[in-house]
Amino acid sequence: MKIQIWLSQGLFGKRLPTVVVGSYTNIIPIMSVVQASIYNSYTDPYERFTQTIRGIQGAMIISGSFQMVMGFLGLWRNAAKFLSPLCGVPCVTFTGLGLYHLGFPRY
Template sequence: MSNGNNGAKMAEELHPHPVMEQLNNVQYCINSPPPWGEALFLGFQHYILNLGNIVLIPSIIVPQMGGGKDEKAKVVQTLLFTSGVNTLLQSFFGTRLPLVVGGSYAYLIPITTIIQANRFSVLQNPKLRFMHTMRNIQGALIVSSCFQILLGFLGLWRNVVRLLSPLSVAPLITLTGLGLYYLGFPLIAECAEVGVPQLIFMVVITQASNVIQFLMN
């Protein structure tokens, strides 16, 4: 009997969270969007933060790949286009979370490893090196995305998330950001008239969003 009870308890624990129209202590859910004024402000906040990621990631990796300004512009354009398409897909057909799907810093470390491979360092032509490196990065991203898709469809990630808590996730994200500090911050000095105002504006937006939301309510 004890084994049967343990099996029943295990089945109950693995059962997914039931779908609810409105969660407790959550101001806006999927079926309760904010007013237009607040929605525009929150959307602009997402846009500013995401724009920094989209510009910063190519600024870090493209010069290491042998690319110049033209290649950097193409990568930024590609990220902007794919970010918009992915955001629309997840808004209408996916999780419908109120966020912008953009580039991730989690891939910078493996991408940097690919860029620094010996088979690319022997290429003397910068454009040829950029092309071959980009092809290898694209292939690696396709394979890794297939692995993530399998984790999502099989429900394995749901069991892993239960073992994580904010105490473990927050230090990981913080250390990842601090590890990229030496790469991103020197780029501000190269174009201070754009980088410094954007940095100040981003800090103000992130810190004052709660105050503005309180005033609008």
């Protein structure tokens, strides 16, 4: 796995060290799949789990493909020109506050 990451960064990337961690961009597709009412029809918990995981996998593939297209075509560069830290921080903060009730349902 590390060799594949190194090769992809060494041949195609910016040749910077890669840190493979979870991203906050995965929260929105995952939560939309988890809260979808289509999975309520499964009575067996194992069957519901497997179908939900398949839905999450599909959502991750589609959202990852969208991010790759945005990055490879340079579309994000055009959008990032208009973003400054002064407008980026509130966006991240309000996203976190909007998801607060999911992480801490009792408060």
